[in-house]
Amino acid sequence: MSVHKSDLKKVTTHQLQNMKERGEKISMLTAYDYSMATILDAAGVDVLLVGDSASNVMAGHETTLPITLDQMIYHASSVIRGVNRAFVVVDLPFGSYQGNSSEALRSTIRIMKESGAHGVKLEGGAEIKESIIRILSAGVPVMGHLGLTPQSIYKFGTYTVRAKEEVEAQKLIDDALLLQALGCFAIVLEKIPSELAKRVAEKLEIPIIGIGAGPHVDGQVLVVHDMLGINKEFKPRFLRRYADMHSIMTDAVQNYVKDVKSKDFPNDKEAY
Numbered sequence: 001m002s003v004h005k006s007d008l009k010k011v012t013t014h015q016l017q018n019m020k021e022r023g024e025k026i027s028m029l030t031a032y033d034y035s036m037a038t039i040l041d042a043a044g045v046d047v048l049l050v051g052d053s054a055s056n057v058m059a060g061h062e063t064t065l066p067i068t069l070d071q072m073i074y075h076a077s078s079v080i081r082g083v084n085r086a087f088v089v090v091d092l093p094f095g096s097y098q099g100n101s102s103e104a105l106r107s108t109i110r111i112m113k114e115s116g117a118h119g120v121k122l123e124g125g126a127e128i129k130e131s132i133i134r135i136l137s138a139g140v141p142v143m144g145h146l147g148l149t150p151q152s153i154y155k156f157g158t159y160t161v162r163a164k165e166e167v168e169a170q171k172l173i174d175d176a177l178l179l180q181a182l183g184c185f186a187i188v189l190e191k192i193p194s195e196l197a198k199r200v201a202e203k204l205e206i207p208i209i210g211i212g213a214g215p216h217v218d219g220q221v222l223v224v225h226d227m228l229g230i231n232k233e234f235k236p237r238f239l240r241r242y243a244d245m246h247s248i249m250t251d252a253v254q255n256y257v258k259d260v261k262s263k264d265f266p267n268d269k270e271a272y
């Protein structure tokens with residue numbers, strides 16, 4: 001599906017809420033740069049997430065922890081320049097909001113002012129309540145993130161499915177209800193059992209966006225490099241690959257190298 005500029009109506013938190021109410025699923029993908037954002041936005045993706053997964057897929061780090069606030073702002077401002085329609089959410093990176101609520105607000109204001117983004121996402125529940133209140137009080141839309149929260153990887157120890165046991169599942173439900181009561185406009189649930197995600201999506205009025213959380217939520221999010229098959233090694237069960245860009249790009253680049261070596265490129269028509 002491609003969207004003509006004249007048909008463009010910018011996505012808002014209000015529209016996302018309406019989509020939940022009328023049962024229209026929300027599409028969300030990560031984006032980190034201008035060119036990719038242009039493609040995703042024109043293809044009709046509702047929400048673009050400038051995820052701290054940029055730390056993995058753009059910078060090659062093992063975890064999301066090393067990416068800095070300045071680097072997130074660089075990625076976010078590049079994405080914003082490519083977007084006409086989508087709602088753009090930016091992850092507050094590790095270390096930019098956990099200290100206290102003033103630090104969380106300062107980091108958020110830098111993101112909003114310096115990138116032009118439309119909202120922020122934070123990982124966690126009750127433990128970051130004060131920060132969420134402070135950010136919301138400045139008029140910035142906040143998306144929550146519960147379940148597998150990659151910024152806490154060294155606490156969990158693994159990237160396996162979260163909240164399989166009742167105690168953790170109940171804490172997740174309580175946190176989701178709290179995030180809604182505080183005023184978050186949506187919540188990402190990452191890598192939790194499908195039945196638990198269904199319970200949360202049915203209980204809450206705000207949109208629930210899943211990644212590895214099954215089909216019974218209000219929308220889906222994937223890391224764009226994973227769904228396009230740019231990354232070969234990452235193969236979790238929840239991932240559907242829509243293209244094999246790794247092979248397509250490798251073939252194209254190998255052909256280019258061959259043509260340069262054989263002096264086939266450039267030909268007369270490709271020269272001045």
Ligand code: KIV
Nearest residue numbers: 030051052053188221
């Ligand atoms: O950073 C990211 O890509 C995310 C998604 C996995 C939801 O937070």
